[in-house]
Amino acid sequence: AQSVAQPEDQVNVAEGNPLTVKCTYSVSGNPYLFWYVQYPNRGLQFLLKYITGDNLVKGSYGFEAEFNKSQTSFHLKKPSALVSDSALYFCAVRARAAGNKLTFGGGTRVLVKP
Amino acid sequence: EAGVTQFPSHSVIEKGQTVTLRCDPISGHDNLYWYRRVMGKEIKFLLHFVKESKQDESGMPNNRFLAERTGGTYSTLKVQPAELEDSGVYFCASSQVARTSEETQYFGPGTRLLVL
Secondary structure (H helix, E strand, O other): OOEEEOOOOEEEEEOOOOEEEOOEEEOOOOEEEEEEEEOOOOOEEEEEEEOOOOOEEEOHHHOEEEEEOOOOEEEEEEOOOOHHHOEEEEEEEEEOOOOOOOEEOOOEEEEEEO | OOOOEEEOOEEEEOOOOOEEEEEEOOOOOOEEEEEEEOOOOOEEEEEEEEOOEEEEOOOOOOOOEEEEOHHHOOEEEEEOOOOHHHOEEEEEEEEOOOOHHHOOOEEOOOEEEEEO
């Protein structure tokens, strides 16, 4: 069975400071990893994904994530947070041999203060 | 290009009633998924259509839930009869790529269901 853990329910950061949202996963075999963001009253928006290759993945809105196989982590990062980055962030995993369904973490609420 | 759309955006019903949720995927997307988020917990997979066929329905909680995708376009998810624990946000997603390794699922805004 596959699972995703997002250990922080909420992350508070000052505007302009670096933002990190943590994600660890458990899956048999090699994973496909995803980050989605949900803004208030909106659906889930795709940010970025790791399939293979370079461990550092760049995505939308200046976000990036680093795949670390030894630590089974896929933390989301942004060098300089904006107030508009305040949202709910979800990490998801799909096992390569387990079909198409995504397994999500519980979500992390990010609050960027001016 | 229009995104995934879902109707209604909100639904409030009483226990025992029936509710039907609709999802229109992105045009040309053969893959359609239903997920739900209950009580602020994880988003959980319900089922996966490829065109009009159910590819994986392992996440359907019980036989009160019925999903259809007639003609391989839009999909409906019916809950009959609804129970209190069915309250949550129901998301639909679609994707185009046939090879799993390249697939990105694009999500709709969700339907908020409240069963009283």
